[in-house]
Amino acid sequence: MKNYNVNEKGYYGEFGGAYIPEMLYPNVEELRQNYLKVMAEPEFQKEFDQLLKDYVGRPSPLYFAKRLSEKYNTKIYLKREDLNHTGAHKINNTIGQILMAKRLGKHRIIAETGAGQHGVATATVCALMGLECIVYMGEIDIKRQAPNVARMKMLGATVVPALSGSRTLKDATNEAIRDWINNPVDTHYIIGSAIGPHPYPDMVTKFQSVISEEIKWQLKEQEGRENPDYVVACIGGGSNAAGTYYHFLHETDVNIIAVEAAGLGVDSGESAATSVLGKEGIIHGCKTLLMQTNDGQITEPYSISAGLDYPGVGPMHAHLCKTGRAEFMAITDDEAMKAGLKLCELEGIIPAIESSHALAIFEQKSFKPDDVVVLSLSGRGDKDLENYIDYFKI
């Protein structure tokens, strides 16, 4: 059977690696040499598990969505990451990385953020640990996401506008990397997705893998079996997806579905469907699939969902796509918004627009009545109210 995990050199098949300037080598190498060792320490695990339980509120429920299941004539379970502290899966990773940073003796934390969810999750754990926090955010995103900017500030973080390039997530990531180049000794960079140079994709995946670990025993309790027929998650960089898939990657009876943002349509020129529109290339320190010009310049994606508005996917997902292990689907803005509203009506849950993309697949794809489909509801929709209001003229 194929290996879908990272190999000893930091690659998933041909994707991954650490394509970084020499200035970053000592930082990344320090992390590479230590991350597995630190994560294996019983004390680390104990502290991580304790915080996930008492602070984040895990385990998150695996909820059988009865009315949604009736509508689509199949068995749909929602993994309720939206109920985590700070409202999304992002905090699983920031808890893990802040503990890692402390073990490595770092006292200054930097992060990038697009919509602000990862920024808030990072500012939260920095407040929890009393560490300095600097969050880079595209100037345009700062204007679009004022409530999250305020949250980060209340939590004590400094929010620095990224003024370069297109002034969105990819540029915020560039600025965070540049900060790390300029502060190589005392700073840890908490990357928010399963991207970046090795070992980041693997480390983030492992911290997020608590999602699929819980699904296994929760499904066993409810369905009498650990493995669903399908696991479904939306993908921007792909951290919630990586965590949702992780314990099922090598379970051949589990089908994996990855849902990308098609924006205004895959062929519209305004899309973030990297698996269709992307080619192999290097972005933010790893080789993966990314949207770019023929000349190798990275292009701006588009999605109504800021969390899926990234021109690449994590290298693990590029490998899952290339090997055919995962089925990739693309959902437009309109399809996602309608699916989000449908979940409100049928289940009384307002989902993040990112998660709404995953929910929209039931309009495109039929499942058998006895199929068990587990879908990661990666975040709650509070942050998106303004978008929903504008869209539906509420």
Added chain:
Amino acid sequence: MNRINQKLKEDKKLLSIYFTAGYPDINDTASIIKDLEKNGVDMIEIGLPFSDPLADGPTIQASSTQALKNGMTTEVLFEQLKDIRQSVNIPLIIMGYFNPMFQYGVEAFCKKCQEIGIDGLIIPDLPVDVYHEKYQPIFEKYGLINVFLITPQTSNDRIRYIDSISNGFIYMVSSASTTGAKVGFGEEQTQYFERIGSMNLNNPQIVGFGISNNQTFTQATTYAKGAIIGSAFVKHITNEGISKIGNFVSSILNHE
């Protein structure tokens, strides 16, 4: 012999200048190169602009963004340089990020460089081990010298490893920073320059980052074979245009 190796044999301290191709105007590339050589610059790094230059500070970022807006591409650059060897003799190096080269095809890129008369490449985000495992034979086939960076944080073991894979010079980044972030040298840099000097490496070192005037050029070349100026030159042509390149070079070499 490669022009870079020949140049390194000369009994003088070398001044290398970086500029972004296609900036300030799309068609300035060749004339900037000729003007730099005419004014006594020893080596030139031609920057192939990239949308996401991770290791660069605001000055070079802005010049790259503008160059791309001006229409600079890999193809355009090669076209602009195709006759450059009819008039220019000093070593020419292309400096750029890996993705545009990867999309062009590494072998096709190297082949084109050889045809034009490019002597070497500097690719900050192509790690030395990936180069060594995958691309070294291609670079060698086309007679290209690949230049690697070291920083004050690079361990002695890794410097030895990089030295063993290099066949031209080592690009000694003066401080942990992006380009143009810091100006001037302190005690820390002096100690670092001395430490590297005492390692007796096979490849000479050329210092980059933080050099902007005669004083910093002199300081850097006290310990190293030469120095590279990037952001300060890009700033100069941003402010003064390309007609006063001679003044800039003179001010560095102090030929007032």
